[in-house]
Amino acid sequence: MDYDRLVIATGSRLYAPIDGYDLPGVYNFKSLTAARELVEHAQRGEVRSALIVGAGFIGVEVALLLDALGLDVTMIQRRWVMPRMLDPETAGLVLEELQRRGITVVQNTEVTRFVGKERATGVELQDGQTVTADAYVAATGVKPNVDFLAGSGLDIGWGIYVDNRMRTNCPNVWAAGDVAETIDRLSGRRFVHAIWPNARAQGEVVARDVLGYAADYEGAERMNSMKHLGLPIMAVGEAEGQQELRWRQGDQLRKIFLSDGRIVGFRLAGDIRGAGAYRALLLRGSDVSSFGAALLDPNFALTRCVSSS
Numbered sequence: 001m002d003y004d005r006l007v008i009a010t011g012s013r014l015y016a017p018i019d020g021y022d023l024p025g026v027y028n029f030k031s032l033t034a035a036r037e038l039v040e041h042a043q044r045g046e047v048r049s050a051l052i053v054g055a056g057f058i059g060v061e062v063a064l065l066l067d068a069l070g071l072d073v074t075m076i077q078r079r080w081v082m083p084r085m086l087d088p089e090t091a092g093l094v095l096e097e098l099q100r101r102g103i104t105v106v107q108n109t110e111v112t113r114f115v116g117k118e119r120a121t122g123v124e125l126q127d128g129q130t131v132t133a134d135a136y137v138a139a140t141g142v143k144p145n146v147d148f149l150a151g152s153g154l155d156i157g158w159g160i161y162v163d164n165r166m167r168t169n170c171p172n173v174w175a176a177g178d179v180a181e182t183i184d185r186l187s188g189r190r191f192v193h194a195i196w197p198n199a200r201a202q203g204e205v206v207a208r209d210v211l212g213y214a215a216d217y218e219g220a221e222r223m224n225s226m227k228h229l230g231l232p233i234m235a236v237g238e239a240e241g242q243q244e245l246r247w248r249q250g251d252q253l254r255k256i257f258l259s260d261g262r263i264v265g266f267r268l269a270g271d272i273r274g275a276g277a278y279r280a281l282l283l284r285g286s287d288v289s290s291f292g293a294a295l296l297d298p299n300f301a302l303t304r305c306v307s308s309s
Contacts, residue, residue, distance in 0.1 A: 003172075004172065005172050005174075005210050006172060006173045006174070007173075007174045007175070007176065007206055007210065008149075008160060008168075008173065008174070008175040008176075008179060009175070009176050009177045009179065009203070010144075010145040010146075010148075010179050011144075011145055011177055011178045011179060012030070012142040012143055012144050012145060012178035012179065012192075012194055013030065013142060013143055013145055014028045014030045014031075014138060014140075014141075014142060014143075015140060015141045015142050015143035016028070016053075016138040016140045016141075017140070018053065018111055018112070018113055018114060018138070018140065019112070019113035019114065020113045020114030020115065020116065020120065021114055021138045021140075023114050023116050023118075023119060023120040024118070024119045024120065025116070025119045025120035025121075025135060025136060026114055026120045026136045026137070026138055027135060027136065027137050027138070028137065028138045028139070029058060029061075029062050029137065029139065030142060038050075038066075038135060038137070039065070039069065041135065042066065042069040042070070042071055042135075043069065046134075047071065047134040047135045048071060048072060048134055049071060049072040049073075049074070049133040049134045049135070050066045050071045050072070050073050050074070050133055050134065050135045050136070050137060051073075051074045051075075051076065051123060051131060051132075051133035051135075051136050051137070052066075052073065052074070052075045052076070052136075052137040052139050053076055053111045053123060053136070053137065053138050053139060053140060054075075054076075054077060054138065054139035054140040054141070055075045055076075055077035055081045055082065055105060055107075055139075056077075056082055056083070056084060056085070056139065056140075056141060057082060057084075057085055057224055057226070058139045058141075059075060059077070059137075059139030060075075060081065060082060060094065060098070060226070060229070061226075061228065062137055062139055063075055063098065063103050064101075064228050064229065066137075067101055067102065067103055072102075072133075073102075073103045073104065074103075074104040074105075074106065074131070074133065075098070075103065075104065075105045075106065076106045076109055076111055076123070076125070076131070077105065077106070077107050077108075077109070078108065078109065078110040078111075079107070079108065080092075080095070080107055080108075081094050081095050081098070081105065081107070082094060084222075085222075085224050085235045086233070086235055086239065086267060087239040087240070087255065087267060089253065089255070090233070090235070090253055090255065090267045090269050093231060093233075093251055093253060093269045093270070094226075094229065094231070094233065094269075095107075096251070097229050097230060097231045097251075098229075109125055109126065109127075110125065110126040111123045111124070111125060111126075112124050112125065112126055114136060115130055120136050123136065142178065142194060143158070144158060144159035144160070144178055144179040144180075144181070144192060144194075145178075145179055146159060146160060146179060152170075153169075153170055154168050154169060154170055154173070155168065155169045157181050157190060158181055158190075158192055159175070159178075159179050159180055159181035159192045160175040160179055160180055160181060161181050161190065162174070162175050162176075162180050162181065162182060164183075164216045164217050164219070165205060165209045165215060165216060165217065166180060166182075166202055166205050166206045166209065166217055167209070174206045174209065174210065176199065176202035176203050176205075176206045177194075177199040177202060177203065178192065178194040178199065179192075180192070180202060182202075182217065182219060182220065183219055184219065184220070184221060184222065185218065185219030185220065185221055185283075186221045186222075186237050186238065186264060186265075186282070187238065191220075191222070193220040193221075193222070195223075195224070198220045201217065201218075201220075202217055205217045221236065221237050221282075221283075222235070222236070222237060222238075222265075223235065223236045223237070223279075225272070231251060231269060231270055232268075232269070232270065232271070232272045233267075233268070233269050233272070234266075234267070234268040234269075234272040234275045235265075235266075235267050235268075236265060236266055236275070236278070236279055236282065237257070237263070237264050237265030237266065237282055238257055238264045238265035239257065239265055239267065240257055240265075241257030241258050241259040241264045241265065242258060242259040242260065243257070243258040243259070244256070244257055244258075245257075245258070245292075245293060245295055245296055246296075247293075247296040250270070251269065251270050252269065252270030252271050253267070253268070253269040253270060254266075254267075254268055254269075254271070254274075254296050254298075255267045255268075256278065256295055256296065258288070258289070261287045261288060261289030262281075262282075262285050262286065262287060262288065263278060263281050263282040263286075263288060263295075264282065265282070266278045266282070271298055273298035273299065274297075274298050274299070274300050274301060276301070277300060277301035278295075
């Protein structure tokens with residue numbers, strides 16, 4: 001097929017490096033059809049228990065949904081809850097909230113395969129034990145749809161490498177969305193930031209560049225939030241640094257990570273006030289070393305404005 005301009009926006013697919021993940025009875029919430037099917041089964045009372053493999057962001061969201069539908073929910077995670085998003089201490093607060101709701105979470109345990117021939121009948125753990133439920137959900141992440149591009153000449157890592165105009169290494173070829181691997185503007189490392197706001201911003205840059213207008217993608221940083229848990233969570237940037245500022249009271253936790261006097265990441269739980277100010281300081285690379293523990297004040301930004309006026 002000939003083209004003058006080519007934009008690759010093939011998205012991502014379920015990434016489940018577990019044997020048997022494609023058996024009937026194993027659902028994934030990457031597919032709206034599959035998600036709707038499981039919800040309908042639960043609403044009709046045909047499914048009373050569910051086992052979720054993976055306790056990342058998607059896994060926790062699915063667990064909350066199925067719990068709200070009245071299912072007995074079990075999650076199995078090979079590390080702690082939301083390891084790509086949260087440090088172990090912040091994740092502990094999420095774990096407590098899940099357990100408070102009656103959701104069983106098994107951590108530091110790996111699923112080796114989904115058991116069954118014509119349909120999934122259980123999952124086998126690394127110790128050989130088999131755990132069963134009425135339905136199973138693979139929530140082990142997503143992978144960019146790049147397999148069909150093998151031998152195309154495109155530079156491909158986890159996704160398709162692109163520059164700040166979303167251009168690939170091949171002339172007149174762009175990539176955007178979950179399939180594009182951009183530069184993380186904080187760490188400088190290549191990363192696939194597979195969330196909707198980034199896909200939208202990338203699409204705008206591609207459209208302008210294809211039409212001949214100057215456009216640059218500002219980049220993105222690791223960022224996510226969760227509100228459905230009942231415990232607001234905000235995670236931005238790195239989960240470690242040369243210095244850590246920390247405050248905790250009950251289920252409220254504030255952690256700010258600094259390197260060379262600059263914020264490189266933060267985690268807020270229970271009270272996410274100040275998130276906008278922290279992110280602005282992080283993106284500007286502002287030296288905040290003189291503020292010390294005052295940064296942990298939820299009203300830090302307001303206090304600084306008042307004191308400087």
